[in-house]
Amino acid sequence: xxxxxxxxxxxxxxxxxxxxxxxxxxxxxxxxxxxxxxxxxxxxxxxxxxxxxxxxxxxxxxxxxxxxxxxxxxxxxxxxxxxxxxxxxxxxxxxxxxxxxxxxxxxxxxxxxxxxxxxxxxxxxxxxxxxxxxxxxxxxxxxxxxxxxxxxxxxxxxxxxxxxxxxxxxxxxxxxxxxxxxxxxxxxxxxxxxxxxxxxxxxxxxxxxxxxxxxxxxxxxxxxxxxxxxxxxxxxxxxxxxxxxxxxxxxxxxxxxxxxxxxxxxxxxxxxxxxxxxxxxxxxxxxxxxxxxxxxxxxxxxxxxxxxxxxxxxxxxxxxxxxxxxxxxxxxxxxxxxxxxxxxxxxxxxxxxxx
Amino acid sequence: xxxxxxxxxxxxxxxxxxxxxxxxxxxxxxxxxxxxxxxxxxxxxxxxxxxxxxxxxxxxxxxxxxxxxxxxxxxxxxxxxxxxxxxxxxxxxxxxxxxxxxxxxxxxxxxxxxxxxxxxxxxxxxxxxxxxxxxxxxxxxxxxxxxxxxxxxxxxxxxxxxxxxxxxxxxxxxxxxxxxxxxxxxxxxxxxxxxxxxxxxxxxxxxxxxxxxxxxxxxxxxxxxxxxxxxxxxxxxxxxxxxxxxxxxxxxxxxxxxxxxxxxxxxxxxxxxxxxxxxxxxxxxxxxxxxxxxxxxxxxxxxxxx
Numbered sequence: 001x002x003x004x005x006x007x008x009x010x011x012x013x014x015x016x017x018x019x020x021x022x023x024x025x026x027x028x029x030x031x032x033x034x035x036x037x038x039x040x041x042x043x044x045x046x047x048x049x050x051x052x053x054x055x056x057x058x059x060x061x062x063x064x065x066x067x068x069x070x071x072x073x074x075x076x077x078x079x080x081x082x083x084x085x086x087x088x089x090x091x092x093x094x095x096x097x098x099x100x101x102x103x104x105x106x107x108x109x110x111x112x113x114x115x116x117x118x119x120x121x122x123x124x125x126x127x128x129x130x131x132x133x134x135x136x137x138x139x140x141x142x143x144x145x146x147x148x149x150x151x152x153x154x155x156x157x158x159x160x161x162x163x164x165x166x167x168x169x170x171x172x173x174x175x176x177x178x179x180x181x182x183x184x185x186x187x188x189x190x191x192x193x194x195x196x197x198x199x200x201x202x203x204x205x206x207x208x209x210x211x212x213x214x215x216x217x218x219x220x221x222x223x224x225x226x227x228x229x230x231x232x233x234x235x236x237x238x239x240x241x242x243x244x245x246x247x248x249x250x251x252x253x254x255x256x257x258x259x260x261x262x263x264x265x266x267x268x269x270x271x272x273x274x275x276x277x278x279x280x281x282x283x284x285x286x287x288x289x290x291x292x293x294x295x296x297x298x299x300x301x302x303x304x305x306x307x308x309x310x311x312x313x314x315x316x317x318x319x320x321x322x323x324x325x326x327x328x329x330x331x332x333x334x335x336x337x338x339x340x341x342x343x344x345x346x347x348x349x350x351x352x353x354x355x
Numbered sequence: 356x357x358x359x360x361x362x363x364x365x366x367x368x369x370x371x372x373x374x375x376x377x378x379x380x381x382x383x384x385x386x387x388x389x390x391x392x393x394x395x396x397x398x399x400x401x402x403x404x405x406x407x408x409x410x411x412x413x414x415x416x417x418x419x420x421x422x423x424x425x426x427x428x429x430x431x432x433x434x435x436x437x438x439x440x441x442x443x444x445x446x447x448x449x450x451x452x453x454x455x456x457x458x459x460x461x462x463x464x465x466x467x468x469x470x471x472x473x474x475x476x477x478x479x480x481x482x483x484x485x486x487x488x489x490x491x492x493x494x495x496x497x498x499x500x501x502x503x504x505x506x507x508x509x510x511x512x513x514x515x516x517x518x519x520x521x522x523x524x525x526x527x528x529x530x531x532x533x534x535x536x537x538x539x540x541x542x543x544x545x546x547x548x549x550x551x552x553x554x555x556x557x558x559x560x561x562x563x564x565x566x567x568x569x570x571x572x573x574x575x576x577x578x579x580x581x582x583x584x585x586x587x588x589x590x591x592x593x594x595x596x597x598x599x600x601x602x603x604x605x606x607x608x609x610x611x612x613x614x615x616x617x618x619x620x621x622x623x624x625x626x627x628x629x630x631x632x633x634x635x636x637x638x639x640x641x642x643x644x645x646x647x648x649x650x651x652x653x654x655x656x657x658x659x660x661x
Contacts (some may be wrong), residue, residue: 035459035570039466152613158620185612186620192574193565195605198369202609205361216574218467226472240467241567319521352617 008321020312026266028052028258029043029086030064031077033093034191040216040235041190042066044252045092051255052262060262065127070095081224082107087155088265090258091115094161100124106318111270113261115254116161117133118340120274127257130278131161132339133285134250135212136314137300138232139172140147141247141289142210143180145230150181150350151210152203154220156190158354160342162214168314169212169347170235184351193219199229200224210247230291237287248300249287280308315339320347362606363490368564370602371501372397372556373602377587377594379552384584385512387543387652389526395454396550400425400557402458405568406465408561414473418497418558425554426547428454430532433546439537440656444516451577459570470566473497475602475616497559502551509591521545525650528657538657553577586635589648593638600632 030049034042049062063086068077081089082103088111091100097117104112104124112124120126142151152263155162166184173180182208185199197219200211204227211231213220218241224231225245233239233249233268257277264270277283286304289297306312317328322345330335345353376393383390393482403424421609433448435441473495476482482493512518524531524541532538556576561568579601587593608623 032512037459037463037466038570183613183615185609186624188620188624189574191569191571193567193569193572194369194372194560194574194576197565198365199609201361201365202606202613204612205358205365206613217565217569218567219569222565222567238467239594240469243469350615351612352615352619354620 017166021056025059025061026084026087026262027061027063028262029081029084029089029263030062031068031074031081031088031093031096032064032066033068033070033095035066038191039218041252042092044236045090045254048258050328052258055259056262056266059266068096071099075099078103079106082110086110088262088270094159103252111265118274120272122272125261125272127263127283128276129252129254129283130276131250131252131284132164132314133278134284135165135168135302136172136307137286138212138248138250139169139174140176140303141292141296141300142169142212142232143173143176144294144299145247146180146208146210148207148209149177150183150208151212152200152206152208153182154199154203154211154213154215155186155327156186156215157188158186158343160340163342163345163353164339165214166349167342167346170318170346171314174348176299180348182349182351184349186354187215189215191216193217196220197223198347201227203230207276218242219351233287239287239290240353244291246287246290247249247292248289251287253282253285259320276340278307279304280310296354321345322347322349322353357486360486360489362610364494366599366602366606367490367494367498368569369605370598371498372559372576373580373583373601374595374598375497375501375504376553376556376557376577376582376646377598378501378508378591379549379556380580380592381506381584381587381589381591382512382521382552383545383549384653385525385589385650386434386521386542387528387650387655387657388542388546389443389447389654390450390546390549391444391581392429392450393549393553393581393625394573394575394636395508396425396428396553396578397454397557397560397577398458398571398573399454400554401429401561402462402465402557402568402571403554404558405470405561406461408470408471409465411567412471414471414562417471417562418555420472421554421558421562422551425557426551428547428554429550433479433543436656437542438545440658443654443656453573462570463569465568466570468568470568471562472566473562477537495559497555497563497565500555505591505595512591522650525652528652528655532657532659533591538659542657551603553580583631583635586632586639588635588639588645589650593635597631597635600634601627604630 032042036046090113092115094116100114116128117126137340170182187199196215200220201224209229211224213234218238221231221238225242230247237249239246281342289300313333315334318330319328319334321327389642400421402423404417407420408414435446436443478492482488524538528538583597586596608626
């Protein structure tokens, strides 16, 4: 409360007496699609916000609103923030894109940042992470750890982001074992612990011995523990749900980006743009490599280092599409534009992509 | 464990929470009350069951707390709709919203904590029988409870005098009142029972299905249970059939996907809903019987005039 009063007083002082001061204390606001204790996607964004508070201390004030549904409510929530004196508003779900665009038009003096989208404006930037880089490493680990030679992939919705992850995973696995296979089950939900657990059970019954997921709950990790096989965590470190099960997890670490962008707002150097960072920039990190032999761990660490240095790009030819036709020639890299609209599988995926 | 056996077990685990919540709601609706708060009571049962089990280390205490939480949480609904005759639809909806919010508050520090699983039954000799052993003699206690509930509710509603009275309250509360039947008392009992069942269904989610707490872990199962009651035309055995059909098609479509049969996954994902509706509508197509089974006072507020 004290903080809010102080913030109000400062804001008042800033607007009436000393406009220069406004640049010192920046108000950064976050719009979340879920709750900040969801153990996954939104929690990762909120950890980023907490990092901002910790690192920038008194020079920043943050605010957030949770559980904002995608749709008309989102526009209202974003607009309320824009009106309440936020200098920069982060909207952290793909489905907030059009709402953010609409509000950004109405408030040209407020900066907007939209996660995982592709629309930008003078005061609206887009930011995303190359999650697929982590999935390539996971694929390699899976191919080393699997005795059956087949992994199970619990997918959410057939959007390019998810298809990209599946392809990257199988390419990583095939770089170790060219005959590696991948079974895909679409749960058609981002978050339903029970259904995700059912999907894991089904995949295990059909003979996979590694589970990976692009859905957000710890349900699959829990089933994998119960059935005594290994699995990968998603969005947050899920080691608590599977201390002897999790091989590694892709952890979204937005904090560094948030700190950097808010500093830019403070010193006036903020510019719009569209960034798509990866392991190198630290916008995603790998959870500790656990429950695997040392040689597998070493391989994973080497691959991670190569991706960071730019020596290895997951989507590098020769790569064939699922139907056997050529996609990438020897040494050719997939462009970001192609990746962000990816709508086909590469060879080795045992599934038909829903269109 | 063979694959067929494993599939059957997965189906039973998926169907049980739907069945329990739906059986509870069936009794509520048979008494003439429409409680749309199933989802909220269920999620409260899930969180309280998990928290109690995690704190005490006893999953049994977790089940008990889940049941109590569901029943307690139905009390405000009972008071508002029965004593001061508020709109049942609006009150039920707000119960669901309140439950979702309250449960995430209670469970906040338990997200990701290791859960306690309710142990499965094990009878030497019987449990090891091929194919049916695990299914009949090796499941969790809540599964057996769900089957017992169906039998008990069927017997209660159609073979006992109290059950007949409860149905009469649901069919015509004014006449029941004129005959001196304590309408509000009966409805209180039914709503509490429905709450307890929803709480038990929630506890099954957080102690058996996926022994952990994640926010909003019911993920719409309360609404499916509500729909099952209607499509089963308020008959307990049809609710049983509907819940298992839904579970079977849900698991079946996941298997079809994992086999890579090439059927569009959107179609497969909608199959459980389509199949359940079609089958239950077909078995309920006798219009006269359906009319008899539909509680005529369903959703209507009762205000005793003298």
